[in-house]
Amino acid sequence: MKQRVTIDDVAKAAGVSKQTVSRAINDKGEIHPATKARILELVNTMGYRPSRLAQALNTQRTFMVGLVLQDITNPFFPEMARGVQDTALAHDYSALIVNTDEKAELELGLLNMLVAQGVDGLITFTHHAADEELTKFADTFRPMVLINRLYEHPNVNLLLIDNKKGAESAVDYLFSLGHRQIGMLSNAQIFPGQVRRVQGYKSALAKHGLPVREEYIEKESANLAGGYRAATSLLGQQPELTALFCYNDLMALGAIRACRDIGRRVPEDISIIGFDDIQLATMNSPALTSISVDKYELGRLAFKRLLALIEDPHRPVETIHMGVELVIRESTAPLNQT
Amino acid sequence: MKQRVTIDDVAKAAGVSKQTVSRAINDKGEIHPATKARILELVNTMGYRPSRLAQALNTQRTFMVGLVLQDITNPFFPEMARGVQDTALAHDYSALIVNTDEKAELELGLLNMLVAQGVDGLITFTHHAADEELTKFADTFRPMVLINRLYEHPNVNLLLIDNKKGAESAVDYLFSLGHRQIGMLSNAQIFPGQVRRVQGYKSALAKHGLPVREEYIEKESANLAGGYRAATSLLGQQPELTALFCYNDLMALGAIRACRDIGRRVPEDISIIGFDDIQLATMNSPALTSISVDKYELGRLAFKRLLALIEDPHRPVETIHMGVELVIRESTAPLNQT
DNA sequence: TTGAAAGCGCTAACAA
DNA sequence: TTGTTAGCGCTTTCAA
Numbered sequence: 001m002k003q004r005v006t007i008d009d010v011a012k013a014a015g016v017s018k019q020t021v022s023r024a025i026n027d028k029g030e031i032h033p034a035t036k037a038r039i040l041e042l043v044n045t046m047g048y049r050p051s052r053l054a055q056a057l058n059t060q061r062t063f064m065v066g067l068v069l070q071d072i073t074n075p076f077f078p079e080m081a082r083g084v085q086d087t088a089l090a091h092d093y094s095a096l097i098v099n100t101d102e103k104a105e106l107e108l109g110l111l112n113m114l115v116a117q118g119v120d121g122l123i124t125f126t127h128h129a130a131d132e133e134l135t136k137f138a139d140t141f142r143p144m145v146l147i148n149r150l151y152e153h154p155n156v157n158l159l160l161i162d163n164k165k166g167a168e169s170a171v172d173y174l175f176s177l178g179h180r181q182i183g184m185l186s187n188a189q190i191f192p193g194q195v196r197r198v199q200g201y202k203s204a205l206a207k208h209g210l211p212v213r214e215e216y217i218e219k220e221s222a223n224l225a226g227g228y229r230a231a232t233s234l235l236g237q238q239p240e241l242t243a244l245f246c247y248n249d250l251m252a253l254g255a256i257r258a259c260r261d262i263g264r265r266v267p268e269d270i271s272i273i274g275f276d277d278i279q280l281a282t283m284n285s286p287a288l289t290s291i292s293v294d295k296y297e298l299g300r301l302a303f304k305r306l307l308a309l310i311e312d313p314h315r316p317v318e319t320i321h322m323g324v325e326l327v328i329r330e331s332t333a334p335l336n337q338t
Numbered sequence: 339m340k341q342r343v344t345i346d347d348v349a350k351a352a353g354v355s356k357q358t359v360s361r362a363i364n365d366k367g368e369i370h371p372a373t374k375a376r377i378l379e380l381v382n383t384m385g386y387r388p389s390r391l392a393q394a395l396n397t398q399r400t401f402m403v404g405l406v407l408q409d410i411t412n413p414f415f416p417e418m419a420r421g422v423q424d425t426a427l428a429h430d431y432s433a434l435i436v437n438t439d440e441k442a443e444l445e446l447g448l449l450n451m452l453v454a455q456g457v458d459g460l461i462t463f464t465h466h467a468a469d470e471e472l473t474k475f476a477d478t479f480r481p482m483v484l485i486n487r488l489y490e491h492p493n494v495n496l497l498l499i500d501n502k503k504g505a506e507s508a509v510d511y512l513f514s515l516g517h518r519q520i521g522m523l524s525n526a527q528i529f530p531g532q533v534r535r536v537q538g539y540k541s542a543l544a545k546h547g548l549p550v551r552e553e554y555i556e557k558e559s560a561n562l563a564g565g566y567r568a569a570t571s572l573l574g575q576q577p578e579l580t581a582l583f584c585y586n587d588l589m590a591l592g593a594i595r596a597c598r599d600i601g602r603r604v605p606e607d608i609s610i611i612g613f614d615d616i617q618l619a620t621m622n623s624p625a626l627t628s629i630s631v632d633k634y635e636l637g638r639l640a641f642k643r644l645l646a647l648i649e650d651p652h653r654p655v656e657t658i659h660m661g662v663e664l665v666i667r668e669s670t671a672p673l674n675q676t
Numbered sequence: 677t678t679g680a681a682a683g684c685g686c687t688a689a690c691a692a
Numbered sequence: 693t694t695g696t697t698a699g700c701g702c703t704t705t706c707a708a
Contacts, residue, residue, distance in 0.1 A: 006701060017679045022703065030677055047478075049454045053400065054701030056391050057684045064434075064455070072416045073617070079411060085437055094455060096402075097435045099423055116387045117402070117432060140385075224621050257621040279411070283562045283595040285623055344685060355695045360687060368693050392685030395700045 005048045013046065014039050025050060056118055063093045065306060066114035068107070068124040072099045074223065074250055075278040076295055077125070083299020084123060091307060093120075102189050104128035111137055121306040123147065127190055143309040145302045150194070157309060157317040159302050163275075166291040166324035167200025168207075170245045170273045173289075173326055175208050178335030179243040179271060182210070185230040185255060187247045188219035197275060201245055222247050227254025235262060235270075242270055242335055249274035249281045252288055256331060267333035277327055286330035293324050343386045351384065352377050363388060394456055401431045403644060404452035406445070406462040410437045412561065412588055413616040414633055415463070421637020422461060429645060431458075440527050442466035449475055459644040461485065465528055481647040483640045488532070495647060495655040497640050501613075504629040504662035505538025506545075508583045508611045511627075511664055513546050516673030517581040517609060520548070523568040523593060525585045526557035535613060539583055560585050565592025573600060573608075580608055580673055587612035587619045590626055594669060605671035615665055624668035631662050 011018040016035065023031045024039040042048075056062040067084050069077045081097055088095045096114060100107045107129040114122060121143035129137075131151060138144060138153045147159045174182050184201050192198070202212045218234040220226035227250060235241060235258070246252035252274030256266050264270050266286055274281060277292035301320060309315055349356040354373065361369045362377040380386075394400040405422050407415045419435055426433045434452060438445045445467040452460060459481035467475075469489060476482060476491045483495045512520050522539050530536070540550045556572040558564035565588060573579060573596070584590035590612030594604050602608050604624055612619060615630035639658065647653055 004701090008701080018702080019679060019704095020677085023678085026703085028703095032677060035677080049450060051395075051456065051701055052454050053391060053394050053456045054684090055703075057389075057395055057686090057701080058703045060684080062391065072419060073413070075411070075413060075416075078416055081435075082410060082437060089436075094434060094436065094451060096432060097419075098427075098432065099420060112387065113432060116390050118389065118391045224617060228621065253618070253621050257623060257625075260623050279562060280591070280618055283566065283591050285595060285598050287595075342685090346685080356686080357688095357696080358694060361694085364687085366687090370693060373693080389685055392700090393687075395685080395702090396687045398700080 004051070005046050007048070007050065010039065010042055010046060010048050014042050061120055062118040064117070064119045065093055065095050065303070065310075066111075066117070066119040066122045066124075067095045067097045068100060068110060068114070068122065068126055069097065070100050070102050070126045070128070071223070072097070074248070075280060076248070076276045076293075079278070079295035080125070080299040080302075083296035083301075084303045085299075087300045087303040091303075093303075093307070095303075100126050100128065102126075102128060104130070108133055108137065111141075115141055121145070121310045123302045123306055125149075127194070142313060143306055145306045145309070147298065147302055150196075154317065157305055158319040159298070159305065159322065160319060161293055161298070161322050162324045163196035164200035164203070166275060166293075166326075167197040167245065168204040169324075169326045170275070170291055171201055171204035171208075173328070174243045174245065174271060174273065174332065175204070175210075177243075177271060177332060180210060180335075181216075181238075181241045182243045182245060183216040183218070183234055183238060183241040185227055185234065185244060185246040185251045186217055186219045187222040187251075188226070189221065192219075195247075197247055216241065220251070223250045224254040224257075227251030228258045229254075231255035231258035232262065235259070235264065243332070244270065244272045246272065246274050249276045249278045249288060249290055252290070252331070253281065253284060256284065256286070256288070267331050268336060271332040271335075273332055282329070284331075289329045289332040290327050291324050292327045293322065298322055342389070343384050345386070345388065348377065348380055348384060348386050352380050399458055399648075400456040402455070402457045403431055403433050403641070403648075404449075404455070404457040404460045404462075405433045405435045406438060406448060406452070406460065406464055407435065408438050408440050408464045408466070409561070410435070412586070413618060414586070414614045414631075417616070417633035418463070418637040418640075421634035421639075422641045423637075425638045425641040429641075431641075431645070433641075438464050438466065440464075440466060442468070446471055446475065449479075453479055459483070459648045461640045461644055463487075465532070480651060481644055483644045483647070485636065485640055488534075492655065495643055496657040497636070497643065497660065498657060499631055499636070499660045500662045501534035502538035502541070504613060504631075504664075505535040505583065506542040507662075507664045508613070508629055509539055509542035509546075511666070512581045512583065512609060512611065512670065513542070513548075515581075515609065515670060518548060518673075519554075519576075519579045520581045520583060521554040521556070521572055521576060521579040523565055523572065523582060523584040523589045524555055524557045525560040525589075526564070527559065530557075533585075535585055554579065558589070561588045562592040562595075565589030566596045567592075569593035569596035570600065573597070573602065581670070582608065582610045584610065584612050587614045587616045587626060587628055590628070590669070591619065591622060594622065594624070594626070604669050606674060609670040609673075611670055620667070622669075627667045627670040628665055629662050630665045631660065636660055 125147040220230035274290040281288035463485040558568035612628040615628040619626035
């Protein structure tokens, strides 16, 4: 069985005090170069690794950040998580990833668990906890980056995806293709008024002088199966629709499959557009037209921002916006005039 | 700014020693029910949460396990990670997920980082570190569950997917459909002799009296783009192939897309079969025939096994096998006799 | 340039 | 049933 080698072991072996060893490994304080070299040598041969636990207990820094995600199963999140992780690792941090499974009850518990675990900061991408609960939490925990959620708190840094703009450009594009009956598959898990992708959809319709009809919006879980169900049901009730804007790519992919099963060709009979631009959308047949979000960059930015906040607790929070971009592929086509 | 409430604060407030508080929160040792109730009450109102850090330093238990994955971007891994996490959470553990990006150099470093972080155990699903390095590591760190890799060490518990059997049943099925020219898209990142999915492919061919031809095996990265490239290249050189068995679903999906782009219809002109049965494979057009692995269960089992090892350090390691199952969908069809 | 003492927040062992 | 004393492995004083 392994017996951890501690700083004392190294100190004894080097014939110095553990304080000196500490100085050597942390590059801190005055220390004779020769002594330092000798100690570093020993550290290597003995395979000594300082216990982060013990360090953390002193410094109150664990070099861990928490990453709270709503659904690690949606490829959007792993891509973003890599952005966080890679950046974190490059700064000698590690990330504790947890999944809320879109359950509000879990969210606060998980947050508190991460705090108990001693994380130095938190990145969250969820929208289930109520604002008041979040506030109660944020009041006692400072460095926190909230992604893709409108919320205000002096301790919470915002990182917002341009959802509304993205939704608008999706609808604009469909409109330019000649589509006039445009439906939307939305996310049932979010409080309706808060979905900026729906707001963008509505405002774009209005801008083009098209009526905004609630019966054109179908709400479901924002995943493959949800998209499948939503499309089946919506197209069953509103067969006149010639285009569908979907809350995310997973829903769009599910919708495309549903169309195939009910005999509607994509894009000949109906155009479908997603949001997120996950990798898989590229390889689908037809390849998915989508609103692209740079997920890796999103993760990178979130960590960078969090790190700044951790390193300087007095730095004020700010709101960062992340642009999006329409990527045209095969699932959209000009309106078929027949 | 928040000032952590410590056990001393609670003890003072309750007018007892911190030891008593410790007893109350940990349900350990004799304690008067009334005292306990009073303390617990205080714990609640004061919002006290024991520092896992401090606890860990004493007990040498962090209640964290490390989960080392090769590519969090492949949907296989998030699904499995959820199995690990959910189970871990249910046992009051949390999981530190890290991604090796299939880089051998990173793997050992990450492993050591997790150890420094104080994880109680390790679950790894990678195959890049050399056996000797792994051994050197395993010699000093005990509770470890290795998934899907053949390796022997008294400290390492194995959890093996029935790759060979799965590959065989894939080829058997293609054979039963009448296919005789069956190619394979394999994983270039693994040392060739070690790929049991290839071994199964070969042995099944041999069983049916078909020749095993190395030029029918194309090696590439085991992802969408790799599958796309591999299929394009293989079918370009060996146009007589009527079926493709792929290392995983991602490659299969890429291959299907490649077929579409070179004008080969799936499954009319060519049958394609994957491995893993990721969710997305269901919604693809055509839906993918695949060898199904219960990923969530795999994660659950891995954690359960690790926990047993953590709780009883003297428990001997064992090798667990995980079955697979052929799931027939739309990407395979009887050989087209023309 | 180095070392000794104290303490981070908690639990284990023993004593009362 | 409760409190006291140590100590986990490190860093932070402060003194030498």
